[in-house]
Amino acid sequence: MSGPTIDRRGLLGAGVAAAAAVGIAGQAMGQGAVIAPGVSKADLAAALKAMRAVVGDAWVAGDAESLRPWSKSYTPDPTGRHAPVGAVAPENVEQVQAILKIANQYRQPVWPVSTGKNMGYGSTTTAAPGQIILDLKRMNRILSVDTELCTALVEPGVTYQQMRDYLDEHNIPLWIDVPTVGPIVGPVGNTLDRGVGYTPYGEHFMVQCGMEVVMANGDILKTGMGSTKNPSAWQAFKWGYGPYLDGIFTQSNFGVVTKMGLWLMPAPPVYKPLVVRHKKMEDVARISDAMRPLRIAGIVPNVVLMMGAAYQLAMFHRRGEVTTKAAQVSDEEIATFAAQHDLGMWNTYIALYGTPAQVAESERIIRGAFAAIDGDVMTQEQMKDNPWFHHHATLMRGGLSLEEVGLARWKGAGGGLAWFAPVAPAKGSETQGQIDLAKQILARHGFDYTAAFAVGMRELHHIIALLYDKSDPAEEKRADDCYRELVTGFGDRGWCSYRTGVHAMDLVAAQYGETNRAVNAAIKQALDPNHILAPGKSGIA
Amino acid sequence: MRRWALLPLMLVAAPASAQTGQALGQTLAQRSPAKTYASICAYCHGHNVGPIILGRKLPVEYIQAMVRAGRNGMPAMRPTEISPAELDALATWISKAPKDIKEHGQ
Ligand SMILES: Cc1cc2nc3c(=O)[nH]c(=O)nc-3n(C[C@H](O)[C@H](O)[C@H](O)COP(=O)(O)OP(=O)(O)OC[C@H]3O[C@@H](n4cnc5c(N)ncnc54)[C@H](O)[C@@H]3O)c2cc1C
Numbered sequence: 001m002s003g004p005t006i007d008r009r010g011l012l013g014a015g016v017a018a019a020a021a022v023g024i025a026g027q028a029m030g031q032g033a034v035i036a037p038g039v040s041k042a043d044l045a046a047a048l049k050a051m052r053a054v055v056g057d058a059w060v061a062g063d064a065e066s067l068r069p070w071s072k073s074y075t076p077d078p079t080g081r082h083a084p085v086g087a088v089a090p091e092n093v094e095q096v097q098a099i100l101k102i103a104n105q106y107r108q109p110v111w112p113v114s115t116g117k118n119m120g121y122g123s124t125t126t127a128a129p130g131q132i133i134l135d136l137k138r139m140n141r142i143l144s145v146d147t148e149l150c151t152a153l154v155e156p157g158v159t160y161q162q163m164r165d166y167l168d169e170h171n172i173p174l175w176i177d178v179p180t181v182g183p184i185v186g187p188v189g190n191t192l193d194r195g196v197g198y199t200p201y202g203e204h205f206m207v208q209c210g211m212e213v214v215m216a217n218g219d220i221l222k223t224g225m226g227s228t229k230n231p232s233a234w235q236a237f238k239w240g241y242g243p244y245l246d247g248i249f250t251q252s253n254f255g256v257v258t259k260m261g262l263w264l265m266p267a268p269p270v271y272k273p274l275v276v277r278h279k280k281m282e283d284v285a286r287i288s289d290a291m292r293p294l295r296i297a298g299i300v301p302n303v304v305l306m307m308g309a310a311y312q313l314a315m316f317h318r319r320g321e322v323t324t325k326a327a328q329v330s331d332e333e334i335a336t337f338a339a340q341h342d343l344g345m346w347n348t349y350i351a352l353y354g355t356p357a358q359v360a361e362s363e364r365i366i367r368g369a370f371a372a373i374d375g376d377v378m379t380q381e382q383m384k385d386n387p388w389f390h391h392h393a394t395l396m397r398g399g400l401s402l403e404e405v406g407l408a409r410w411k412g413a414g415g416g417l418a419w420f421a422p423v424a425p426a427k428g429s430e431t432q433g434q435i436d437l438a439k440q441i442l443a444r445h446g447f448d449y450t451a452a453f454a455v456g457m458r459e460l461h462h463i464i465a466l467l468y469d470k471s472d473p474a475e476e477k478r479a480d481d482c483y484r485e486l487v488t489g490f491g492d493r494g495w496c497s498y499r500t501g502v503h504a505m506d507l508v509a510a511q512y513g514e515t516n517r518a519v520n521a522a523i524k525q526a527l528d529p530n531h532i533l534a535p536g537k538s539g540i541a
Numbered sequence: 542m543r544r545w546a547l548l549p550l551m552l553v554a555a556p557a558s559a560q561t562g563q564a565l566g567q568t569l570a571q572r573s574p575a576k577t578y579a580s581i582c583a584y585c586h587g588h589n590v591g592p593i594i595l596g597r598k599l600p601v602e603y604i605q606a607m608v609r610a611g612r613n614g615m616p617a618m619r620p621t622e623i624s625p626a627e628l629d630a631l632a633t634w635i636s637k638a639p640k641d642i643k644e645h646g647q
Contacts, residue, residue, distance in 0.1 A: 059621075069618060072611040089620075124619070141567060142565055162563060183580060184616075401584060415614035470613070
């Protein structure tokens with residue numbers, strides 16, 4: 001049976017007693033989990049014991065049963081090497097410091113997560129094996145909201161749902177900007193992985209301001225203005241003085257972020273979502289070229305999604321409705337189904353924000369640009385209850401939704417998803433070659449091309465959802481192989497990922513060159529000489 | 542085409558039991574089962590992604606096990622996300638809850 005066994009005690013500590021009786025042996029840990037190199041089973045057991053003394057028994061997990069919630073991931077892991085060997089959940093900064101001290105003492109690596117829902121990138125599994133998840137979700141205080149500066153300071157465990165609830169319950173007319181899966185994820189984890197959302201504040205690291213970081217040696221660093229005698233500008237001015245440090249704590253393993261400042265957007269008087277539909281796959285180049293000047297000039301202010309029809313269909317439909325073949329679904333099959341559902345082959349979602357006059361003028365310019373390349377510009381009134389329009393109209397105003405997780409059910413029930421996200425300049429000439437290459441590699445492994453492009457200020461993130469059936473071990477292995485071929489095949493052409501899952505971090509790092517790796521390694525050595533923080537993150541040992 | 546519930550309206554019309562009452566500088570207090578359901582489960586269940594689970598008298602232990610382990614497309618929820626006390630109350634509430642006609646299947 002594929003169903004779960006019943007966790008009768010339902011507690012984080014459930015099973016700890018049982019594990020203690022047999023000793024923290026290999027079979028007692030997460031499935032297939034492997035201990036970290038240079039760490040003995042006795043060290044791991046001693047580290048977990050010491051951590052229990054810090055946070056209490058209920059907030060440490062060290063056996064397969066209690067670790068179950070941390071072991072679930074959509075990403076491929078055919079050999080089980082990414083499963084954690086433990087989890088510890090502190091409730092404050094002092095406990096984080098104490099845990100890092102223990103980790104140093106036993107050389108036992110810990111992998112920090114904030115809300116821990118990095119779905120399709122590994123969730124709470126780790127790059128190198130044998131790590132304890134440092135789960136910061138309990139630290140969920142909203143520390144301040146400044147309604148004049150439109151800023152907030154939050155702890156790692158705060159979700160976007162919590163932010164939204166707080167603002168609504170206090171009638172504060174500020175928006176949040178969410179990634180597609182807002183309710184169960186949060187601004188700290190998302191920003192630290194340099195995630196994106198779809199309002200004008202969609203590039204999250206751009207609207208981050210000030211961090212508190214616990215260093216591997218326990219020191220507490222406040223970046224930007226945070227350490228001055230008057231830290232009231234901490235959330236107002238990003239750069240502080242001297243080298244700008246915040247960046248080295250994103251997509252890295254140089255410290256544990258325990259507070260983060262962010263900027264919030266005032267609710268605009270008028271919000272107007274639009275979709276531009278195009279009928280042909282080849283239109284992608286024209287759309288990119290038309291969009292670039294509009295984005296650079298700020299006439300289109302938000303992070304735009306150019307959604308391919310197959311990706312859109314995979315959100316709300318199952319593969320069997322579109323094709324009966326096992327081989328890659330064809331453009332023709334997709335086009336037919338899409339047309340029946342009021343979708344184009346490309347569906348480009350834009351939104352306008354501001355006064356009625358501002359919005360009207362921008363709309364006029366945008367309509368002109370897309371009329372010139374045969375795009376249908378459609379409004380809310382025209383799209384009526386079209387579920388895709390509704391979904392994107394929700395996202396572009398920072399609304400909460402999880403419906404896109406339906407993707408994980410496109411290909412069988414198995415829930416397999418790995419994001420492949422190479423970056424290119426926002427030029428039409430960079431698009432078709434990528435699509436051809438992606439289709440070729442995916443087809444070789446029997447997967448569909450379900451993809452979108454996100455248009456930032458000057459770049460395109462090609463967002464390819466590698467959807468597979470994780471309940472089939474052979475398919476999981478094929479997905480892993482396919483992903484590697486995507487990384488190397490695209491890398492050879494200079495299209496490298498902006499972010500990747502725990503299963504491919506080294507591979508992607510290799511594409512950014514030896515000097516980059518050496519500089520990162522030197523920083524790591526200086527800041528974390530025992531390599532206790534998330535070894536393997538972004539390919540940094 | 543099926544009817545699509547306009548989810549965002551839920552936020553505006555949220556009843557008192559759906560409030561968190563979180564104050565600045567304080568951790569999130571234990572949420573009511575209705576609030577936990579609305580904040581997490583309802584975004585998927587009866588909303589395109591997961592099967593309807595209200596009004597089915599599903600066993601409490603089965604619900605708890607699903608939440609902690611996840612299955613296929615359903616992510617696992619850690620005790621740090623939904624506390625043991627919240628899960629106990631939630632599972633009992635779901636098990637007894639009537640069907641919600643605003644929810645739709647897949
Ligand atoms: C259907 C679907 C759609 C998605 N859409 C989007 C999208 O639109 N945009 C997007 O960005 N993502 C998207 N995602 C991916 C992912 O779910 C989100 O990015 C999510 O916000 C990341 O998880 P999190 O916020 O819980 O971060 P976490 O999992 O908490 O953190 C992510 C990583 O950052 C590092 N980290 C976290 N906290 C700390 C800390 N305190 N100190 C040091 N390092 C830390 C760790 O390496 C950690 O693994 C999507 C996923 C799915 C399944």
